[in-house]
Amino acid sequence: MSTDLPDRLSSDPDSPFHDAALLERGIGILFNGAEKTNVEEYCVSEGWIRVAAGKTLDRKGKPMTLKLKGTVEPFLKEAEAGEPDAD
Known part of the structure; x- marks a missing residue:
């Protein structure tokens, strides 16, 4: 794990743990050894992630989440090496 990544990060712009600049760089999550692509929020020190529960929404229009x-x-x-340039 890299030391420049925060202990907790959220993709929700209303969250105090949201960091748009860091999310634009691209963050991947390994959860129990498997890469997860649908993570809404994570906390390393407490050992949990929040993932969307299908297409269900709460009353504010945000996705319902499960804590794993x-x-x-x-x-x-990292940027994929060897990608052809679009000319």
Whole structure:
């Protein structure tokens, strides 16, 4: 795990743990050794992630989430090497 990543991060702009600049760089999450692509929020020290529960929405129009507990390892996604340039 890289030391420049925060302990807790959320994709919800209303959350105090939201960091748009960091999210634009691309964050990946390894949860119990498997990469998860649908993570809404994570906390490394407490060992949990929040994932969307299907397409259901709460009364404010935000996705309903489930809290899953386990080992959380965030990482920065690197640009794919060898991608052809669009000319």
